[in-house]
Amino acid sequence: MVHHRKLEHLPGFAISGSEPAHLSVIAVVLGTGVDGLVSEIERSNGRAHVAGEALTAELADVVAAIGSVLDALDGRTDRRGAVHLGKVTANDDAVGGHAGRAAAALAELADPGQALITGGVIVEMGDDGFERFATGSMGGAELDGTSYAVYAIRRRQGGAP
Numbered sequence: 001m002v003h004h005r006k007l008e009h010l011p012g013f014a015i016s017g018s019e020p021a022h023l024s025v026i027a028v029v030l031g032t033g034v035d036g037l038v039s040e041i042e043r044s045n046g047r048a049h050v051a052g053e054a055l056t057a058e059l060a061d062v063v064a065a066i067g068s069v070l071d072a073l074d075g076r077t078d079r080r081g082a083v084h085l086g087k088v089t090a091n092d093d094a095v096g097g098h099a100g101r102a103a104a105a106l107a108e109l110a111d112p113g114q115a116l117i118t119g120g121v122i123v124e125m126g127d128d129g130f131e132r133f134a135t136g137s138m139g140g141a142e143l144d145g146t147s148y149a150v151y152a153i154r155r156r157q158g159g160a161p
Contacts, residue, residue, distance in 0.1 A: 024088045025121070026095075026103040027057045027065040029072045031079030037072055044068065049095040054104060056095045058088065062124040066133060069115045070155055077113045082106035083153075084143075085120035102143040106150065109141060119149035132156060 027046075029037060034055035041048040046059035055072075059065045062085070069081035084106055086099025102118075110116045116138065125133070135151040142148075 022088060023085060024099060025059045025062050025065045025124075026084050026086060026088075026099045027055075027059060027069050027081065028084075028100070028103040028107040029055045029069060029079055029081045030104075030107045031076065034072070034079070037068075040068065040071075047095055054107075056100045056104065058095050058100075062121055063126070063129045063132065066115070066117065066121070066125070066129065066153060070133075070153070073113055073115055075113065080107050080110035080112055081115040082110060083115070083117045083121050084148075085118065085124055098144060102146065102148075105143045106141065106148075109150070110152075115153050117151050117153050118143075119151070122149075122151060 031053055034053060035050045037055050038048045038050060041057040041059070044059060044061070044064050046057050048055055048057040057065070057068070065083050069083055073079050073081055082103045084099055084103035086102055088097050088099050106116050106118065117135070122135065132155065133153050134156045135153050138150040138152055140147055141150045
């Protein structure tokens with residue numbers, strides 16, 4: 001049996017002013033036909049928003065978020081994706097807010113068919129994630145005014161499903 005690592009939401013810290021915030025996993029997929037991915041995200045107890053050819057999803061499970069992005073790419077060169085762990089305020093109307101903008105900027109940096117993640121995602125992946133996925137450092141990037149370590153991610157050959 002595979003156990004996914006769930007993020008603990010950390011209420012009480014502020015992004016700016018006195019807005020309460022929590023940490024969330026934000027997945028972004030850019031490309032054609034992304035609106036067809038919404039039901040899969042919702043089945044994973046996430047919430048998703050599609051604007052044009054961009055799907056932004058907020059999920060609580062890092063490993064599931066990476067798997068969802070890789071499933072959405074699955075050999076397609078007309079899509080690119082990203083997963084980012086970031087602060088989301090309770091008042092954000094759009095899925096992801098500041099963290100969603102950072103994840104979208106990260107997805108824009110990806111090559112066609114590629115998924116990128118930030119360093120915080122690596123920390124939260126846990127043993128299950130390391131067994132399933134292989135990463136390669138891409139260096140650093142400034143996303144929405146903050147610097148992050150960036151990694152390319154793929155399914156490990158022979159890894160857990």
